[in-house]
Amino acid sequence: MEHKSNCSSLVHVRNPHLDTLKEDFLYHFSLGTGTHNLPEMFGDVKFVCVGGSPWRMKSFIQYVAAELALEDPSLDYPNICAGTDRYAMYKVGPVLSVSHGMGIPSIAIMLHELIKLLHYSHCTDVTIIRIGTSGGIGLEPGTVVVTKQSVDATFQPRFEQVTLGKTVVRNTDLDPSLAEELLQCSKELGQFETVIGNTMCTLDFYEGQARLDGAFCSYTEEDKHAYLTKAREAGVYNIEMESSVFAAMCNLSGLRAAVVCVTLLDRLKGDQLSSSHEVLHNYQLRPQMLVGYYIKKQLKVKSEHAAK
Missing domain, CATH: 3.40.50.1580 (Nucleoside phosphorylase domain)
Structure with missing residues (x-):
């Protein structure tokens, strides 16, 4: 499951125990390496924006869609994490928008799973902004x-x-x-x-x-x-x-x-x-x-x- 590469622009995980997992289920996203093709879904991501409110992050992805003229900003963008009520995730082109809730514990849980998601998706040269x-x-x-x-x-x-x-x-x-x-x-x-x-x-x-x-x-x-x-x-x-x-x-x-x-x-x-x-x-x-x-x-x- 580990993606082998010497490229420093990859998103790094620092946990040798992940190599022993047959599959990794990102519980709070309701996404997993065994249930979803993460490289296909997220491999083109270059920019990740995170913020506390699910509403704000959906609003952001609609704004980005309009600014980049990638898709119709009036579309009802689906929540990729609809299988859970913990976080919301939206994507348009190379931009991923994710909610993190309020406070250190909430954003830390989200970041553990987001970092693993980006790593498993083989994303490179990623910029993340809260x-x-x-x-x-x-x-x-x-x-x-x-x-x-x-x-x-x-x-x-x-x-x-x-x-x-x-x-x-x-x-x-x-x-x-x-x-x-x-x-x-x-x-x-x-x-x-x-x-x-x-x-x-x-x-x-x-x-x-x-x-x-x-x-x-x-x-x-x-x-x-x-x-x-x-x-x-x-x-x-x-x-x-x-x-x-x-x-x-x-x-x-x-x-x-x-x-x-x-x-x-x-x-x-x-x-x-x-x-x-x-x-x-x-x-x-x-x-x-x-x-x-x-x-x-x-x-x-x-x-x-x-x-x-």
Whole structure:
């Protein structure tokens, strides 16, 4: 079942036990090496976009279909993972769009199976981008943040995984050249502000992000502001709940990766969303507009090179 190749552009798995499996069933995708022809289904994938909401990822694939003029964007794209209610997956041309739910555990489960899927499909030169929403620190709502490094709640660039009772620390750097390419794409679009900065990844939405409006709170408003100010001084521009394990797992598998999140509010000014539904919807479209533009630009460059 192992695909033998020395090509460094392959998606790597680092588990010798997989070689002993007669077949591997990707349970949370309802896909498997023994039940599906994965290379035929996914072998042409070059871009993977992941985000929390199934609705958002279906919206993204429809947007990409229109931008790339690959298929009719009004089509009702089928959920490839319809056999499970855990995640949703959509595909158009070389673009795969997958939901990951909320928080580190949910995206980690999805990434284990996604990385194996890409590996079994013999995909090469894959770029993966997480698109989502976040709380900003000292930024105008609607600003898009391309993550430089994912840091933990103590502002350290690391992801800690407890394995067999021992803490394993993994690197959370993201591809700096990809971040710069995305920033340049935003400048070319000229429709919204985009910055590169560190992203704080937390284990919780409320106390873990210094909110004052959860069911429990043991600190003052002054404590909150002092903490968030310290975070900004450490280079943190926004806060979300998935980037650390995303960066760590992409590093391990050799995937070129980026995190692109729009800020829905400035956490220094409040904890609850006050913008209208229409404004928030517009904000949430910005990461997919930026990533869609990037993909379109990359495919144009590749087609021009192929024509020469």
